[in-house]
Amino acid sequence: MISGNLSAIFYLVSGVLFILALRGLSSPETSRQGNLFGIVGMVIAITVTFLSTGNFSTGFFIVLIFILVGGSIGAFIAYRIPMTAMPELVAGFHSLVGLAAVFVAISAFLNPEAFNLGSLGNIKLGSLIEMSIGAAVGAITFSGSIIAFLKLQGIMSGSPITFKGQHPLNAIILISIIVLIYLLCSTQSSNLFWILLAVSFLIGFLLIIPIGGADMPVVISMLNSYSGWAAAGIGFTLENTALIITGALVGSSGAILSYIMCKGMNRSFFNVILGGFGATEDVKSSSSKERRPVKSGNADDAAFLMKNASSVIIVPGYGMAVAQAQHALREMVDTLKKNDIKVSYAIHPVAGRMPGHMNVLLAEANVPYDEVFELEEINNDFANADVAFVIGANDVTNPVAKTDPQSPIYGMPVLDVEKCKSVLFVKRSLSPGYAGIDNDLFYKENTLMLFADAKKMTEDITKNL
Amino acid sequence: MEIDPLIFRLSIFILSIFVGYYVVWSVTPSLHTPLMSVTNAISSVIIVGAIIAGLSGDLDNIFNTSSVFGFLAIALAAINIFGGFLVTQRMLAMYKKKKKDKK
Numbered sequence: 001m002i003s004g005n006l007s008a009i010f011y012l013v014s015g016v017l018f019i020l021a022l023r024g025l026s027s028p029e030t031s032r033q034g035n036l037f038g039i040v041g042m043v044i045a046i047t048v049t050f051l052s053t054g055n056f057s058t059g060f061f062i063v064l065i066f067i068l069v070g071g072s073i074g075a076f077i078a079y080r081i082p083m084t085a086m087p088e089l090v091a092g093f094h095s096l097v098g099l100a101a102v103f104v105a106i107s108a109f110l111n112p113e114a115f116n117l118g119s120l121g122n123i124k125l126g127s128l129i130e131m132s133i134g135a136a137v138g139a140i141t142f143s144g145s146i147i148a149f150l151k152l153q154g155i156m157s158g159s160p161i162t163f164k165g166q167h168p169l170n171a172i173i174l175i176s177i178i179v180l181i182y183l184l185c186s187t188q189s190s191n192l193f194w195i196l197l198a199v200s201f202l203i204g205f206l207l208i209i210p211i212g213g214a215d216m217p218v219v220i221s222m223l224n225s226y227s228g229w230a231a232a233g234i235g236f237t238l239e240n241t242a243l244i245i246t247g248a249l250v251g252s253s254g255a256i257l258s259y260i261m262c263k264g265m266n267r268s269f270f271n272v273i274l275g276g277f278g279a280t281e282d283v284k285s286s287s288s289k290e291r292r293p294v295k296s297g298n299a300d301d302a303a304f305l306m307k308n309a310s311s312v313i314i315v316p317g318y319g320m321a322v323a324q325a326q327h328a329l330r331e332m333v334d335t336l337k338k339n340d341i342k343v344s345y346a347i348h349p350v351a352g353r354m355p356g357h358m359n360v361l362l363a364e365a366n367v368p369y370d371e372v373f374e375l376e377e378i379n380n381d382f383a384n385a386d387v388a389f390v391i392g393a394n395d396v397t398n399p400v401a402k403t404d405p406q407s408p409i410y411g412m413p414v415l416d417v418e419k420c421k422s423v424l425f426v427k428r429s430l431s432p433g434y435a436g437i438d439n440d441l442f443y444k445e446n447t448l449m450l451f452a453d454a455k456k457m458t459e460d461i462t463k464n465l
Numbered sequence: 466m467e468i469d470p471l472i473f474r475l476s477i478f479i480l481s482i483f484v485g486y487y488v489v490w491s492v493t494p495s496l497h498t499p500l501m502s503v504t505n506a507i508s509s510v511i512i513v514g515a516i517i518a519g520l521s522g523d524l525d526n527i528f529n530t531s532s533v534f535g536f537l538a539i540a541l542a543a544i545n546i547f548g549g550f551l552v553t554q555r556m557l558a559m560y561k562k563k564k565k566d567k568k
Binding site for chain 1: 470471474477478479481482484485486488489490491492493494495496497498499500501502503504505506507508509510511512513514515516517518519520521527529530531532534535536537538539540541542543544545546547548549550551552553554555556557558559560561562563
């Protein structure tokens with residue numbers, strides 16, 4: 001058994017290792033080492049916990065069994081999950097962190113002696129506040145992530161679910177959570193604790209159902225942040241430095257990602273959270289702007305254009321992930337490169353269903369990461385490029401965001417695809433994108449629409465090159 | 466005058482938020498997905514609380530209500546720890562630079 005001071009120092013060490021794990025992600029070269037730091041930090045934290053309890057009897061083996069069972073399930077999932085399902089996986093993992101936080105809080109509430117927090121019915125006030133905040137945030141994270149998971153998985157419709165009085169209802173529930181925490185702290189009643197948990201589960205569910213599928217990048221980042229705050233709340237209860245540091249890191253990480261995603265859509269955080277975006281727009285736009293002439297072509301035309309180009313920029317979007325076209329795309333690019341055509345990829349911050357989604361898919365298809373560029377890095381290059389190949393993206397290329405102040409996406413940063421000499425747009429139909437607005441790009445002189453499944457079209461182009 | 470230890474923990478918390486702020490802004494956007502999966506894995510350090518809860522039962526009564534919740538939390542956190550770190554590793558292994566000899 002090691003002393004409390006010594007274990008506190010080790011927890012601090014693992015907290016620092018977690019900071020280094022995130023620091024490693026500043027570049028792909030250092031990232032793998034960073035991940036290793038994270039693993040070492042985790043091993044230290046777990047080992048120290050065992051040593052500090054000094055309990056190596058039956059209980060210890062039961063704990064080990066649960067770690068092994070959970071660990072093998074986790075490892076199995078990690079190896080089996082296809083990269084396109086990353087957003088669902090992350091949402092699912094968030095829900096587990098949330099639920100684990102809730103369970104630890106329940107445990108601590110029922111058996112405060114084990115954590116030196118006082119006794120049942122007489123828990124230290126500070127600990128009780130921290131515990132109930134941790135439990136409430138954990139519960140919100142859990143039910144919110146479950147909804148996000150169901151929406152991403154397609155089990156639940158991605159369209160926003162709204163009803164009358166939704167916002168007042170949510171506001172009432174949020175206020176009641178605060179009141180419940182106050183009452184719980186003054187009465188120590190376990191009934192109130194269970195009600196608090198139930199209400200928190202409910203609000204997590206209600207907060208996420210009105211948010212549409214394409215806003216998922218914000219939702220996932222936000223839930224990431226919540227899972228961090230929940231961990232930090234429990235960290236305060238357990239007086240554990242590793243948990244406090246990690247909670248703060250994860251909390252701020254998720255908050256920053258949410259901010260980046262909101263900025264990528266030029267929408268305020270509250271606008272996303274209040275939800276219902278897209279539902280009101282469809283009706284208006286589809287009636288007025290119909291039947292403008294578009295030029296459409298086939299794989300042969302596309303191949304011809306690309307063969308005669310000297311530089312091509314690829315703009316992938318969520319549609320590429322749905323069609324699983326990333327490998328076919330890489331093969332097409334390989335053929336282009338053999339013909340001495342310069343190819344680069346342009347990624348919009350909100351392309352895909354989570355931050356960095358497209359980058360992972362391209363990396364999976366063996367696209368070197370130094371050919372992949374962010375919006376700011378590449379936007380000026382469109383003017384000098386011969387062909388832009390838009391595959392599965394839509395709203396993020398819409399020039400309307402720059403020209404029409406009436407448009408709901410006005411002001412959103414977009415890729416300047418229309419500045420290319422010619423644009424190849426792979427899409428299944430002319431239907432508007434998620435924002436419910438027509439893409440002006442379809443009707444430009446220099447745009448050639450390729451109506452087909454992204455994967456099939458890409459394969460056909462490769463054959464014709 | 467004595468200072469409540471809570472204040473020290475609060476200091477650590479606030480400073481860590483700032484550390485997190487600067488560290489996360491320096492993460493390259495192309496690694497934002499691995500960032501999410503690794504933050505997921507490290508936030509499962511909540512397992513330390515679960516272990517304490519799980520071991521809290523005495524010998525005659527290892528499975529009391531409190532420790533059962535602890536055991537369940539251990540399993541959940543362990544899924545996350547193994548799943549999170551391994552899937553991050555799997556992703557990071559795919560990020561490759563352009564091969565120079567190809568030219």
